[in-house]
Amino acid sequence: MQSSGLPLVETPDVLIVGAGVIGTSIAMALSHLDVDVAVVERRHDVGEETSRANSGIANCGWSLAPGSLEAQLVCASSPRWEDIASRLGVTFRRVGLTLLAFSEEEASGISALCERATENGVTVREVRGDELAEVAPHASGRAVAGIYVPDEGVVDSVRLPVAFAELASVNGVRFYLGESVVSASLGNGQVEEVLTTKRRFRPRFVVNAAGLGADFVSKSLGGDEFSITPRRGQWVLLDREFGKRVPSILTGMPGKLGHGPMVIPTAHGSVLVGPDAEDLEDKTDKSTTGAGLDDVVDRCRVLMPDIDTKFAIKTFAGLRPHSDKTYRVGWSEAAGNLLQAAGIRSTGVSSSLAMGDHIRDLLVGAGLSDRLDAGARNDLDYTPPLWADGDYARVAKDPLGRTVVCACEKVTAADIHQALREPLPATSIGGVARRTHATWGRCQGSACLSGVSFITSLYTPGEAWETPMHEPGSTLGAGVTTGE
Amino acid sequence: MSDVVVAGAGRTGILVSRMLAERGIGVTLVERLPAPGGQEPETDAAQLARAASRAGVRMMLGTLAAEFSQGQVHTLGVEGAVTLSADALVVATGSRPQTRAELGIAGERGAGVMPGSATRHLLDSGVLLGRHPLVIGDGHLAEELCSALGSAGAITVTSVRAGSDGVDPWPGTNTFTDARVLSVHGFPRVNRAVVSQGDRLTHVHADAVILAASRVAMRNIEGAVFGGPHVVECFSLAEPKTFDNAEAAAMQACEQTMLTLR
Numbered sequence: 001m002q003s004s005g006l007p008l009v010e011t012p013d014v015l016i017v018g019a020g021v022i023g024t025s026i027a028m029a030l031s032h033l034d035v036d037v038a039v040v041e042r043r044h045d046v047g048e049e050t051s052r053a054n055s056g057i058a059n060c061g062w063s064l065a066p067g068s069l070e071a072q073l074v075c076a077s078s079p080r081w082e083d084i085a086s087r088l089g090v091t092f093r094r095v096g097l098t099l100l101a102f103s104e105e106e107a108s109g110i111s112a113l114c115e116r117a118t119e120n121g122v123t124v125r126e127v128r129g130d131e132l133a134e135v136a137p138h139a140s141g142r143a144v145a146g147i148y149v150p151d152e153g154v155v156d157s158v159r160l161p162v163a164f165a166e167l168a169s170v171n172g173v174r175f176y177l178g179e180s181v182v183s184a185s186l187g188n189g190q191v192e193e194v195l196t197t198k199r200r201f202r203p204r205f206v207v208n209a210a211g212l213g214a215d216f217v218s219k220s221l222g223g224d225e226f227s228i229t230p231r232r233g234q235w236v237l238l239d240r241e242f243g244k245r246v247p248s249i250l251t252g253m254p255g256k257l258g259h260g261p262m263v264i265p266t267a268h269g270s271v272l273v274g275p276d277a278e279d280l281e282d283k284t285d286k287s288t289t290g291a292g293l294d295d296v297v298d299r300c301r302v303l304m305p306d307i308d309t310k311f312a313i314k315t316f317a318g319l320r321p322h323s324d325k326t327y328r329v330g331w332s333e334a335a336g337n338l339l340q341a342a343g344i345r346s347t348g349v350s351s352s353l354a355m356g357d358h359i360r361d362l363l364v365g366a367g368l369s370d371r372l373d374a375g376a377r378n379d380l381d382y383t384p385p386l387w388a389d390g391d392y393a394r395v396a397k398d399p400l401g402r403t404v405v406c407a408c409e410k411v412t413a414a415d416i417h418q419a420l421r422e423p424l425p426a427t428s429i430g431g432v433a434r435r436t437h438a439t440w441g442r443c444q445g446s447a448c449l450s451g452v453s454f455i456t457s458l459y460t461p462g463e464a465w466e467t468p469m470h471e472p473g474s475t476l477g478a479g480v481t482t483g484e
Numbered sequence: 485m486s487d488v489v490v491a492g493a494g495r496t497g498i499l500v501s502r503m504l505a506e507r508g509i510g511v512t513l514v515e516r517l518p519a520p521g522g523q524e525p526e527t528d529a530a531q532l533a534r535a536a537s538r539a540g541v542r543m544m545l546g547t548l549a550a551e552f553s554q555g556q557v558h559t560l561g562v563e564g565a566v567t568l569s570a571d572a573l574v575v576a577t578g579s580r581p582q583t584r585a586e587l588g589i590a591g592e593r594g595a596g597v598m599p600g601s602a603t604r605h606l607l608d609s610g611v612l613l614g615r616h617p618l619v620i621g622d623g624h625l626a627e628e629l630c631s632a633l634g635s636a637g638a639i640t641v642t643s644v645r646a647g648s649d650g651v652d653p654w655p656g657t658n659t660f661t662d663a664r665v666l667s668v669h670g671f672p673r674v675n676r677a678v679v680s681q682g683d684r685l686t687h688v689h690a691d692a693v694i695l696a697a698s699r700v701a702m703r704n705i706e707g708a709v710f711g712g713p714h715v716v717e718c719f720s721l722a723e724p725k726t727f728d729n730a731e732a733a734a735m736q737a738c739e740q741t742m743l744t745l746r
């Protein structure tokens with residue numbers, strides 16, 4: 001293998017491949033130990049793939065297969081959200097969920113689901129009539145019965161991996177962004193050297209948290225062979241103004257492909273309508289289709305007839321990493337020091353808190369030091385954006401807080417500068433948008449894109465036109481203007 | 485005396501403020517930008533603003549009307565966080581071109597798909613959006629951007645217009661009439677757009693897609709985004725933008741405000 005040319009700079013105790021919600025939560029958990037950790041991520045920022053295009057439901061585990069690792073980790077994560085959210089400055093709301101049955105035939109499945117929830121240690125109850133109307137006032141009047149799940153929550157899943165990575169970074173974890181794992185050399189049934197597009201690593205342990213790319217990474221590292229295929233879900237995002245009518249999550253009785261589309265209030269007050277589930281071949285195909293979006297809206301109107309697409313501000317799609325075995329988590333059989341955290345298809349956000357600890361414990365079990373890093377922090381210095389609390393007097397104390405750049409989402413110049421200076425700062429206009437929501441409102445940047453790009457360009461190399469929107473090559477413009 | 489807050493000091497907002505003040509209403513005109521006239525300042529803005537001030541309108545420039553709830557308008561700006569009490573809120577926050585979602589453009593999310601309003605500001609600050617830009621829109625903004633892009637260094641400018649009646653292609657553009665953009669492709673930057681004309685599909689090389697189609701209302705005041713009690717909308721969206729259109733919208737909003745206050 002040709003490892004020449006690339007500098008050997010790194011000998012971490014643990015090398016994590018992939019900085020989605022799973023890789024970053026593992027990095028955060030390890031950052032409390034006195035060990036050396038590095039993360040390699042092929043995109044320009046953390047959480048740019050599946051972890052940014054999900055529903056943000058922090059599931060409490062009520063419907064998962066009892067006893068499965070997925071159920072264990074989701075149930076263990078659920079009670080921890082309020083605490084972690086306040087320490088990391090991530091918005092979280094325990095909004096509750098109601099599952100609706102539209103006929104007595106459908107309702108006959110309710111008791112089995114309630115029993116399953118009890119087995120998972122989650123309290124739910126069957127609701128009918130007035131009680132159904134009370135817990136889900138926005139649900140269709142045609143629903144005859146439902147299951148109310150009070151502990152279901154929603155989290156700002158777009159910020160979540162950023163926050164995990166920032167705490168990890170504050171505690172000394174090194175992030176190598178814009179760098180792909182391409183190959184490795186093995187010796188004695190162990191991964192010895194990992195090659196990325198920019199350097200060589202000689203790690204003691206490797207964790208494969210590469211999401212859609214986990215099959216390729218496992219194979220390249222001499223690990224088990226399996227395949228990950230993309231299962232697309234499409235979304236329509238509705239305005240926060242409509243969110244006032246959506247106090248909690250609505251879903252239907254589960255079918256063969258899971259629950260089908262849902263109506264979901266986001267942590268930020270807007271509403272997601274979706275997703276569908278469609279198996280694709282192309283792992284980069286995040287395009288939306290007119291027919292798919294119409295179908296999602298029609299199916300959600302069954303749950304909530306008032307859904308009005310005049311409130312639609314954006315449509316997008318995400319790809320779930322579907323694997324022949326969901327939750328392929330554990331030591332590789334082929335390469336002894338390779339730990340898989342792959343195939344986490346539908347509940348990666350929900351299980352992320354306990355997943356970090358689970359992987360840490362497996363590594364410690366294999367000999368990683370469990371000595372705590374006495375100086376490690378548990379929280380971030382982070383000022384919540386104006387939209388998180390609408391506290392105008394608070395933000396007005398800072399002169400930059402008085403300048404609202406993005407009027408739709410109420411993002412101030414102070415919020416934007418913070419995003420560009422955080423421990424793991426935004427390095428693109430899209431990175432600023434993910435951290436602040438600037439340009440993400442109902443006008444989609446028509447009033448603020450120039451302002452946001454101007455502030456971003458103060459922090460990024462090159463001329464104003466070269467300011468990246470996201471990945472390298474995504475320049476804002478094509479060059480400089482020529483004079484009149 | 486009743487108090488009214490008018491949000492937005494474009495031509496329409498200034499006119500409605502003056503009309504209300506002349507009817508004895510206490511009017512505060514709140515404007516996000518540091519000067520009156522709106523996003524694309526009209527030449528008569530300063531003069532109209534002086535007339536409004538003489539009629540008793542109080543101006544708060546560099547201030548955003550952020551939220552309307554329970555008879556109070558929360559503002560944030562150069563004077564800090566200021567709460568104004570208001571018996572009615574007149575929303576005159578101007579217009580913007582349609583978004584990608586509103587135009588129903590599918591495809592990839594590469595860089596280079598730009599709102600027309602931002603394009604103007606970026607051109608002014610020396611950023612050439614594309615060497616082969618495609619501009620969507622039939623109105624004044626689209627026409628102006630086609631010509632501005634041409635003189636700023638673009639090599640070919642494609643114009644995609646929804647209408648056809650009496651359409652003369654704008655000088656220097658490669659024009660599609662009765663057409664719409666179905667999807668855009670290319671990542672990390674856009675490099676192609678699919679244009680449909682009837683049942684004919686054309687793949688156009690484009691390294692920027694500028695969204696400058698029909699003007700819609702700019703809505704960004706929490707609690708008043710889609711109207712509501714004590715909220716009066718005052719948008720002049722007709723093409724072309726003229727003083728007469730603005731005055732007609734202002735007059736109508738003024739009458740409606742007086743009814744709301746009764």
Ligand SMILES: Cc1cc2nc3c(=O)[nH]c(=O)nc-3n(C[C@H](O)[C@H](O)[C@H](O)COP(=O)(O)OP(=O)(O)OC[C@H]3O[C@@H](n4cnc5c(N)ncnc54)[C@H](O)[C@@H]3O)c2cc1C
Nearest residue numbers: 018020022042051054055057181211213233347348349350
């Ligand atoms: C439509 C939809 C709805 C969902 N709803 C929910 C929900 O409500 N609740 C919930 O809990 N979960 C939900 N999920 C699932 C959740 O999003 C995923 O389980 C989770 O994001 C998976 O995280 P990950 O870190 O494994 O993957 P990813 O976020 O994809 O991270 C993997 C990372 O690895 C990087 N990578 C890949 N290959 C390489 C390489 N060779 N070198 C370096 N880096 C590499 C990638 O760039 C990527 O950033 C949903 C998913 C979708 C698509």
